[in-house]
Amino acid sequence: MIEKMCRLSMAVPESLGMDFIDFLQADGRVHLILPFEEQHNVDLAGRLLVLREKLRAMVETLEGIAVSVSEEGVPAAADAEVKRILSESLALTVPELEKSVEKFQADLARIMKGHGRLADEKRLLERILAQLGTLAFRDSSGRRCLLWWAAKDLWPLAQRQIERLGADGEKTLFHVHDTAKEGQLLVELSAPTAQIPAVTEILHGISAALWTPPPQCAGKNYAESVELMKRRLSEIQSFLKAEQSALVAMRKQWGLGQKAFFLLIDRKVDQYQVFSRCDRVGGALLVEGWMPQSGLEDFRARVDEKFAGRAALHVRAPEPDEYGQVPTALRHGRFFAPFEVFLKLVQPPAYGTADPTGLIGVFFPFFAGCIIGDAGYGLVMLILMWFMRRRAKNGTARDVAFVLMNMCVWSILWGAAFGEFFGDLAHRMFHVEPLWVERSQAVMPVLMFSVALGLGHVMLGLAVGLIHGLKARHRKHAMEKLGGMLVIVSLVAALMSVRRLLPPQALPGGMVALVVGLALLTAGGGIGGLIESMSSFGHILSYVRIGAIGLSSAILAVAASKFVDVLGVSALGLFVALAIHLLNFVLAFAESGLHAARLHYVEFMGNFYVAQGKDYHPFAYRRNLPWKKDL
Numbered sequence: 001m002i003e004k005m006c007r008l009s010m011a012v013p014e015s016l017g018m019d020f021i022d023f024l025q026a027d028g029r030v031h032l033i034l035p036f037e038e039q040h041n042v043d044l045a046g047r048l049l050v051l052r053e054k055l056r057a058m059v060e061t062l063e064g065i066a067v068s069v070s071e072e073g074v075p076a077a078a079d080a081e082v083k084r085i086l087s088e089s090l091a092l093t094v095p096e097l098e099k100s101v102e103k104f105q106a107d108l109a110r111i112m113k114g115h116g117r118l119a120d121e122k123r124l125l126e127r128i129l130a131q132l133g134t135l136a137f138r139d140s141s142g143r144r145c146l147l148w149w150a151a152k153d154l155w156p157l158a159q160r161q162i163e164r165l166g167a168d169g170e171k172t173l174f175h176v177h178d179t180a181k182e183g184q185l186l187v188e189l190s191a192p193t194a195q196i197p198a199v200t201e202i203l204h205g206i207s208a209a210l211w212t213p214p215p216q217c218a219g220k221n222y223a224e225s226v227e228l229m230k231r232r233l234s235e236i237q238s239f240l241k242a243e244q245s246a247l248v249a250m251r252k253q254w255g256l257g258q259k260a261f262f263l264l265i266d267r268k269v270d271q272y273q274v275f276s277r278c279d280r281v282g283g284a285l286l287v288e289g290w291m292p293q294s295g296l297e298d299f300r301a302r303v304d305e306k307f308a309g310r311a312a313l314h315v316r317a318p319e320p321d322e323y324g325q326v327p328t329a330l331r332h333g334r335f336f337a338p339f340e341v342f343l344k345l346v347q348p349p350a351y352g353t354a355d356p357t358g359l360i361g362v363f364f365p366f367f368a369g370c371i372i373g374d375a376g377y378g379l380v381m382l383i384l385m386w387f388m389r390r391r392a393k394n395g396t397a398r399d400v401a402f403v404l405m406n407m408c409v410w411s412i413l414w415g416a417a418f419g420e421f422f423g424d425l426a427h428r429m430f431h432v433e434p435l436w437v438e439r440s441q442a443v444m445p446v447l448m449f450s451v452a453l454g455l456g457h458v459m460l461g462l463a464v465g466l467i468h469g470l471k472a473r474h475r476k477h478a479m480e481k482l483g484g485m486l487v488i489v490s491l492v493a494a495l496m497s498v499r500r501l502l503p504p505q506a507l508p509g510g511m512v513a514l515v516v517g518l519a520l521l522t523a524g525g526g527i528g529g530l531i532e533s534m535s536s537f538g539h540i541l542s543y544v545r546i547g548a549i550g551l552s553s554a555i556l557a558v559a560a561s562k563f564v565d566v567l568g569v570s571a572l573g574l575f576v577a578l579a580i581h582l583l584n585f586v587l588a589f590a591e592s593g594l595h596a597a598r599l600h601y602v603e604f605m606g607n608f609y610v611a612q613g614k615d616y617h618p619f620a621y622r623r624n625l626p627w628k629k630d631l
């Protein structure tokens with residue numbers, strides 16, 4: 001249901017302004033009405049905002065350090081020093097806070113920069129040593145070791161030319177190292193000193209490049225360079241391990257404190273932004289907002305207790321011409337609250353109009369379960385959604401799981417009515433008969449039942465629209481909805497009389513109802529009302545999808561069992577049957593959810609839902625803060 005709201009006008013001495021705003025934030029029930037532009041203490045609010053972003057950056061940096069701790073949440077209260085600073089006048093302590101945060105930020109940035117530089121050098125050395133592997137040759141008397149990068153397709157030509165150089169004397173030895181570079185080889189050569197110029201000229205001829213060790217190995221031969229790089233890599237690993245330990249210690253010492261500090265500064269930023277935008281009159285701070293009437297008495301008592309008569313509070317109900325400005329606060333019981341997820345996909349209902357959440361909670365799982373109509377599929381999905389709901393940390397995910405669990409329950413019940421358990425498996429194994437009809441053998445009754453469901457659902461939507469029109473004293477709106485109901489009833493009665501389902505005497509009464517309904521439609525909605533009433537019959541027929549899609553799912557499930565008949569109880573037969581059941585399982589739940597939602601959004605809610613509401617955003621502490629920039 002949509003909560004009844006009240007308009008609050010509050011006034012306190014300006015000296016108590018921040019205390020009062022802090023009280024409102026802690027109470028967390030008032031949707032504030034603030035001027036668009038900031039007016040007072042803009043500089044202090046801006047400096048606090050910059051300080052909050054610096055703290056956020058440090059928290060994100062510390063969060064990125066891998067560490068296992070027993071408690072990752074924000075502590076219940078900050079340490080005494082943070083409390084002391086924030087309890088003082090922020091105009092005096094902000095410079096102190098800025099200096100402290102900037103110093104910590106600089107120290108952390110210096111440590112992280114050094115850590116990053118060492119990590120880059122470590123990756124470079126690891127890549128070089130991986131390319132070299134184990135050297136096959138070493139410098140010796142009269143021979144030198146060389147390393148060259150050469151193209152894989154040109155190296156054989158150079159190799160033959162170099163081999164011809166040593167045809168009459170000492171030969172150049174080769175060893176090719178495997179590398180990750182596509183089309184490139186790292187060739188190690190041990191060449192006689194006298195042949196090095198000729199070897200170099202041949203390799204330059206195929207655009208080969210001499211491999212050179214890093215600058216810190218200048219003047220060393222290849223073997224010495226490799227040993228030096230290995231020692232340096234070992235040193236870097238030791239340095240990184242020590243720095244990682246230091247960073248982990250810093251996070252354990254400061255991480256949760258910084259989170260708490262950020263949380264408190266974040267609250268102060270919000271409070272100062274509100275404080276800067278409130279009006280002032282004669283030394284008093286004026287605050288206005290909306291809150292649910294259900295919490296008014298408790299709120300009034302808390303204000304009196306906290307401020308002992310120093311805060312004036314005026315309360316009034318919203319005027320009808322203000323309904324467009326009133327935020328929509330929804331309140332439902334434990335069962336229907338998860339179904340509010342459907343309204344998160346559309347604009348909230350306007351204040352003073354109808355809330356469809358309860359009706360969605362009744363009919364959505366009923367329709368979706370009827371489309372699935374298989375007890376086996378429903379049981380499997382029910383187990384999956386139960387585990388998902390237990391493990392889900394996100395509230396929306398838990399709500400979706402609860403909605404799907406309701407679908408599964410109705411799927412099991414409809415499966416019993418249709419006698420379906422993984423298709424006709426229950427009938428094959430245990431001779432289970434349907435409690436109502438077998439869908440695949442009773443196509444027309446199921447389709448007619450679907451149309452009957454549509455008739456009842458659309459009429460219910462029109463009835464809700466009629467009641468809303470009467471309550472809001474929208475005479476033309478109520479006339480249009482009543483006229484639409486009469487037109488539908490009259491045409492259905494006429495059709496049933498023709499089919500001899502009603503006595504012939506019902507036909508004249510139906511014609512009278514048709515004339516009255518058309519008159520009401522014309523008076524209430526004009527030509528648009530007449531056209532809308534005709535579309536209602538299309539909406540009713542749209543509910544045929546409940547039976548049609550369910551029928552296709554039932555046939556596909558039975559077809560899976562037929563493959564076992566054809567292929568036998570073999571690995572192939574079971575594999576094909578399971579594959580078809582898995583496909584049907586996914587399609588059944590996806591299509592049932594989509595089509596049941598569509599029937600509600602278009603055919604049902606289109607008769608009464610007024611999507612012109614404003615979200616209810618009470619001024620409150622942020623809960624479950626993610627340390628991201630979209631806070």
